[in-house]
Amino acid sequence: MKKPAKKIAARKAAAPDIALLGLAEAARAVAQGKVTSQALTEACLARIAAWQPRVNAFLKLEADAALKAAKAVDRARKRGASLGRLGGVPLAHKDMYYRAGKETSCGSAIRRHWKATETATALQRLDAEGALDLGRLNMAEFAFGPTGHNYHYGHARNPWNTDRITGGSSSGSAAAVAARMVFGALGSDTGGSIRQPAHYCGLVGMKPTWGRVSRAAAMPLSYSLDTVGPLTRRVEDSALLMEILAGADPRDPTASTQPVGNYVAAAKSGAVRGLKLAVPRRYFWDKLNKPSAECLEAALKALSKLGVKIVEMTPPDMEMVTAASMVMISAEAAALHASWLRTRPNLYGDQVRARLENGLAVSALDYIDSQRWRSEATAAFLKAMNGADAVFAPVADRPAPTVEETDVAGRPEAGKTIAALTRLTRPINYLGLPAMTVPAGFVRGRLPIGFQLIGRPFDEAMLYRIAGAYEAVQPTYQTLPV
Amino acid sequence: MKSARKKATVTPLTPPAKAVPALSPPLIAGMFGEAGVLLRPGRADVIAATLGAALAKFRGQAQKMPFEREPGLFPVVQSAAAKKRKQ
Numbered sequence: 001m002k003k004p005a006k007k008i009a010a011r012k013a014a015a016p017d018i019a020l021l022g023l024a025e026a027a028r029a030v031a032q033g034k035v036t037s038q039a040l041t042e043a044c045l046a047r048i049a050a051w052q053p054r055v056n057a058f059l060k061l062e063a064d065a066a067l068k069a070a071k072a073v074d075r076a077r078k079r080g081a082s083l084g085r086l087g088g089v090p091l092a093h094k095d096m097y098y099r100a101g102k103e104t105s106c107g108s109a110i111r112r113h114w115k116a117t118e119t120a121t122a123l124q125r126l127d128a129e130g131a132l133d134l135g136r137l138n139m140a141e142f143a144f145g146p147t148g149h150n151y152h153y154g155h156a157r158n159p160w161n162t163d164r165i166t167g168g169s170s171s172g173s174a175a176a177v178a179a180r181m182v183f184g185a186l187g188s189d190t191g192g193s194i195r196q197p198a199h200y201c202g203l204v205g206m207k208p209t210w211g212r213v214s215r216a217a218a219m220p221l222s223y224s225l226d227t228v229g230p231l232t233r234r235v236e237d238s239a240l241l242m243e244i245l246a247g248a249d250p251r252d253p254t255a256s257t258q259p260v261g262n263y264v265a266a267a268k269s270g271a272v273r274g275l276k277l278a279v280p281r282r283y284f285w286d287k288l289n290k291p292s293a294e295c296l297e298a299a300l301k302a303l304s305k306l307g308v309k310i311v312e313m314t315p316p317d318m319e320m321v322t323a324a325s326m327v328m329i330s331a332e333a334a335a336l337h338a339s340w341l342r343t344r345p346n347l348y349g350d351q352v353r354a355r356l357e358n359g360l361a362v363s364a365l366d367y368i369d370s371q372r373w374r375s376e377a378t379a380a381f382l383k384a385m386n387g388a389d390a391v392f393a394p395v396a397d398r399p400a401p402t403v404e405e406t407d408v409a410g411r412p413e414a415g416k417t418i419a420a421l422t423r424l425t426r427p428i429n430y431l432g433l434p435a436m437t438v439p440a441g442f443v444r445g446r447l448p449i450g451f452q453l454i455g456r457p458f459d460e461a462m463l464y465r466i467a468g469a470y471e472a473v474q475p476t477y478q479t480l481p482v
Numbered sequence: 483m484k485s486a487r488k489k490a491t492v493t494p495l496t497p498p499a500k501a502v503p504a505l506s507p508p509l510i511a512g513m514f515g516e517a518g519v520l521l522r523p524g525r526a527d528v529i530a531a532t533l534g535a536a537l538a539k540f541r542g543q544a545q546k547m548p549f550e551r552e553p554g555l556f557p558v559v560q561s562a563a564a565k566k567r568k569q
Contacts, residue, residue: 210555211555224555317543319539320540320543322536323535323536323539323540323543324540324543326533326536327536327537327540330533338517338519341517341519342517342518342519345519345520354525354528357514357519357525357529358529358532358533360510360513360514360517360519361505361509361510361513361514361529361533362533362537366540366541366544368553369540369541369544369547370540371553371554372544372547372551372552372553373540373543373544373547373551374553374554374555375554375555375556376547376551378555378556416532419532432555432556457556
């Protein structure tokens with residue numbers, strides 16, 4: 001990374017403030033000719049030069065290719081050609097989305113120089129709408145870590161306080177978007193890997209319903225739990241990316257044919273009066289620290305003022321849901337990695353190797369039972385919502401902990417530390433429901449926290465509706481990390 | 483002879499029921515051996531303690547499932563929605 005960073009610093013930086021625009025706002029500015037794609041890209045590159053040494057978000061930067069693509073977009077606009085809904089906007093993605101002919105490390109040593117032979121459907125859809133790709137972003141090794149530690153490529157660090165974790169596994173995606181290095185990024189969420197870094201870094205993170213977004217040519221971790229989704233600074237930006245990403249895909253038989261909602265319209269509607277939001281105090285509030293609890297109560301109050309009816313709900317046994325989820329992810333991840341665990345175990349980092357090994361001790365009987373119980377657990381959760389439009393819950397018990405205190409590697413207490421970080425997000429993957437992190441505010445000075453909106457299957461539009469209305473009265477994106 | 487008969491009558495033919503761990507370290511060692519993966523010293527105990535606890539909890543729930551329950555994510559939900567539409 002050092003050479004490209006120096007090269008970028010030597011470039012004449014464009015007006016840096018345009019890197020602070022929202023994604024949708026930037027796309028509109030390019031389409032209307034108010035700003036060029038080249039200027040946007042140069043502004044992002046200037047931010048990358050300044051922030052990369054501090055947060056280690058990028059594993060690989062493709063500055064020249066992105067600038068070339070940006071100039072092509074600008075020429076196309078002058079010709080009057082259609083640019084697409086993301087025309088000329090620089091993005092970058094977690095290094096687990098395959099692009100034909102390009103190296104995709106998956107954050108691992110095992111795949112350090114592995115070249116993909118096909119391109120992920122998610123990337124194809126963003127490409128088709130004219131998005132630029134600035135490079136590959138850091139991530140937990142094989143997306144199997146919730147802290148942002150990576151022993152092969154260096155840990156990602158939180159732009160709000162670089163002593164603290166970004167969360168993971170979409171660590172580089174969160175760091176890059178929060179530091180305004182790019183306008184948005186793809187993450188993936190198997191147990192909280194989009195929502196949890198979004199919470200720690202003050203971002204909007206959407207984990208869609210399982211099957212809502214195609215996973216074709218994206219690195220798998222756990223087939224039954226993996227989801228693809230965006231991290232952005234604003235709700236409208238997330239909605240725009242989801243409209244583009246969602247939908248059936250012949251390359252992924254698990255991608256749903258359910259119609260895609262009008263997410264952008266929902267995010268901008270502001271129509272939340274009369275909606276019912278359920279609050280599950282049991283389990284979700286059990287370990288919440290005081291500053292976080294106060295911030296979430298303030299958020300609930302703000303939503304109430306908008307006319308949202310807040311009701312209490314008693315969720316089903318979430319400890320049981322978490323246990324079932326652990327059985328499922330352990331078995332599926334171990335099955336994927338068994339061959340490398342046999343032949344190249346020393347190439348794994350200690351934390352990931354230890355977690356993957358767990359799954360070798362799960363019997364077929366237990367795994368199948370975890371699949372059999374799933375619909376029953378989901379039905380019980382939806383029944384507990386008792387007609388509410390969505391659920392409001394914390395994402396994590398506290399703001400970002402330090403890199404040092406969560407550096408557990410393969411130590412015996414690693415399991416407990418990891419379980420504690422994901423205890424509020426992991427069960428929702430098992431239930432298959434859509435869930436979204438919305439920035440709530442800041443605690444302890446400048447540490448962001450978010451709340452989680454959990455919806456009914458394929459009702460992402462409802463989550464965007466509530467999140468958009470909240471953001472309008474609490475625009476946390478206006479506060480920048482320094 | 484008398485004392486031996488007395489001992490036999492008080493000793494049950496099968497061991498008394500006791501808590502069996504969901505995953506015992508020897509069982510884990512066997513599963514690693516079957517998979518052909520090196521089991522590092524001390525790992526079996528850690529796995530037994532962490533994954534074993536989750537398994538023990540989940541097995542209690544699994545025993546209550548109806549015999550006919552099939553794997554799937556949303557079938558129960560969808561059938562409920564279908565019933566509602568019919569009504």
